[in-house]
Amino acid sequence: MAPTNQSHSGLSRLLQQVRLPNSWLPEMVRSLGGVSPQEIGLLLKSITSKRRPKVVPPINGDFYDIADTLSAEEQAIQQQIRTYMEQRVRPLAAEYWERGEFPHELVPSFGRLIGETFGRQPYAIDALGPTLTGIACMEMARVDASIYTFFGVHWGLCMGSISMFGSDAQKAQWLPAMQRFDLIGSWALTEPNIGSATAAGMETTARQENGQWILNGAKKWSGNAPIADVNVIFARDVTNHKVAAFLVERGTPGYHVEKLEGKISLRVVQNADIRLENCKVPAANRLPGVTSFRDVARQLAVTRAAVAWAMTGVAMGAYERTLDYANQRIQFGRPIAAFQMVQNGLVQMLANVTAMQTMCMRMSQLYARDGKISHERASLAKVFCGEKMRETVSIGRGLLGGNGILLEHEVARYFADAEALYSYEGTHEMNTLIVGRAITGIGAFI
Ligand SMILES: Cc1cc2nc3c(=O)[nH]c(=O)nc-3n(C[C@H](O)[C@H](O)[C@H](O)COP(=O)(O)OP(=O)(O)OC[C@H]3O[C@@H](n4cnc5c(N)ncnc54)[C@H](O)[C@@H]3O)c2cc1C
Incomplete structure (x- = not known):
């Protein structure tokens, strides 16, 4: 049906109502050329619906302001990592994921980022202190758990082993070049x-x-x-x-x-x-500092604490992407964010993210206070965050409907990636048994 002058003036009023310039009118009339009057009615209803907020609240996965506990200088570091991940990694993440390839092109700029943020000399696994190091891991995984994992293996596991267990000669040979990402571990x-x-x-x-x-x-x-x-x-x-x-x-x-x-x-x-x-x-x-499995376990407590933060980042990213989608996806004439059951899912996701963040914060504060992190505290965070991460990405994947399994909409990648974090650096069961042994005094591994 061709639009009439009457419907033009209706559209003109509508444009004023939604605060769009009248210059949009010709384009809109053209696009509506093949649309039925019923569909136009539904569209008008959806755009003018009182349920649609005039200003959409900003999307913020840090509901309890954990960044507020950081100094201004530390917040700038967090922001620098976030900006890099958003601008450099996010646009490439789905494409490399689908191909199963590593983005070598990012290594020089990622190395510079880590040099400018973590890069204090000499190397230390948690160079930024337990809390900011954790938040940095969260920021990486918030955009791409693969890049976090690349960093975690290189910086935390490989360089961490050389630093904790290596001789002075081994440290001098490897750590400076690895800190620059000239060599990969x-x-x-x-x-x-x-x-x-x-x-x-x-x-x-x-x-x-x-x-x-x-x-x-x-x-x-x-x-x-x-x-x-x-x-x-x-x-x-x-x-x-x-x-x-x-x-x-x-x-x-x-x-x-x-x-x-x-x-x-x-x-x-x-x-x-x-x-x-x-x-x-x-x-x-040979690394002289490793003389039994106990040494390895000591290192794993530190890296597990980082993984708990990374799990938090995965959940945070999934929540933010899901909320963004829910604000934009229109069904039954309204954004799906307007439906009670969708809001319930979004709030459950946010509650999980907030609980994970606050638990990790406290874990890192204890780590800073004691100068070390105990196995059971790191394991409890990994157990809890693993479970909540899985639940969060699963809710998000569901709220995107069919698009929840398409890489294009990102949440699918978080959903899939969560599975590896759930199992690596000690499975859910192993970490549960570490805490179980600590609270009962009884080892139940075998
Ligand atoms: C993506 C990815 C990256 C990884 N990167 C590395 C890496 O860089 N370096 C490295 O060394 N390893 C790495 N791993 C390996 C990872 O640490 C192991 O997968 C993990 O430790 C579990 O070992 P498994 O897969 O052999 O499972 P298994 O040990 O075979 O366990 C299978 C299941 O049995 C359960 N189970 C086993 N024993 C018990 C028990 N006593 N009581 C109750 N339940 C039990 C487990 O919890 C699990 O659910 C990586 C794994 C993944 C998936």
């Missing part, structure tokens, strides 16, 4: 046959021969390994059966790295299957 504890039980059953062996170490065995999942210059490999010393750690450099004979394919989560992160076949490592590449 990986970390390999898990094995094909041994995941949760690495403390008891590691199968990879290390034996000393003619002043060098010979490694044999296999590793699975090692993050960044296909692109890394150095990998921290854990193996059981055949003489005393204790866990030891070695810096294995790319290209070492007997060190075979194969990219792990077929992941449905964190597809940008390059994980690997590794075979060690009489892999000869110089004696100088």
Whole structure:
């Protein structure tokens, strides 16, 4: 039906009502050319509906103002990381995720970002202090959990091991270049046959021969390994059966790295299957500070605390993207954000995010107060945040309807990526058992 002069003046009134200039009229009339009077009526009703707010509130995943606990200088660092993630990473995230490739093009600028924010010399795993380090991880994962994981493996696990357990010579050789991201690090504890039980059953062996170490065995999942210059490999010393750690450099004979394919989560992160076949490592590449699995566990408490913050970031990002979608998606003539059940889902998501943030804040405050984080406090945060993250991304994915499974609308990526965070750095069950042992005094692992 062709629009009449009468409907033109109606549209003109409508444009004034919604505060749009009359210059929009010709374009609008053109677009409405093939639309029925009933549909135009529904459209008018939806645009003029009293339920549509004149000003849409800003989307804010920090409802309890946790950023307020930071100094102005710290807030500027948080903002710098957020801006980088929004401007540089977000536009590329879905495309690389779908291809299962790592965005090498980002490494120089990401390295500069970390240099300008974390880059105090000498290297420290939580260079920004426990709270801001946690918030930085949250900010990365708020946009892309894969980039957070790339950072977590390189900075927290690999550099963290060298810093905590390395000799002065090893630190001097590796840390400055890794801090600049000129060299990339990986970390390999898990094995094909041994995941949760690495403390008891590691199968990879290390034996000393003619002043060098010979490694044999296999590793699975090692993050960044296909692109890394150095990998921290854990193996059981055949003489005393204790866990030891070695810096294995790319290209070492007997060190075979194969990219792990077929992941449905964190597809940008390059994980690997590794075979060690009489892999000869110089004696100088053994990390002297690792003499048993207890040392590894000490490091894992720190990195698990960071993962709890990252889980918070995943939930926060999913909440913000879902709210944005709900404000824009029109059904039955209204934005879906106007429906009670949708609001219920959004509020549940926000409540989860807020609970995760406040728990992580307190965990980091205790870490700062005590100068260390206990296993059980880090594990409790990972257990709680893991559960709430999964619930949050699942609600978000549902609220997007069919678009909730399309990468284009982002929440699908959060939904899928949450699954890897839920399992890595100790599964939900393992972390639960760590807390269970602490509160009952009884280890229930076996
Ligand atoms: C994306 C991704 C990245 C990773 N990156 C790395 C990395 O960089 N380096 C690295 O070393 N590893 C890495 N991992 C490995 C990760 O740490 C392991 O997947 C994890 O420790 C669990 O081991 P598993 O997968 O072998 O599971 P399993 O140990 O086989 O567990 C299977 C299930 O059994 C449960 N279970 C096991 N034992 C018990 C018990 N006693 N009581 C109750 N339940 C139990 C577990 O909780 C789990 O639900 C990564 C994993 C993923 C998914």
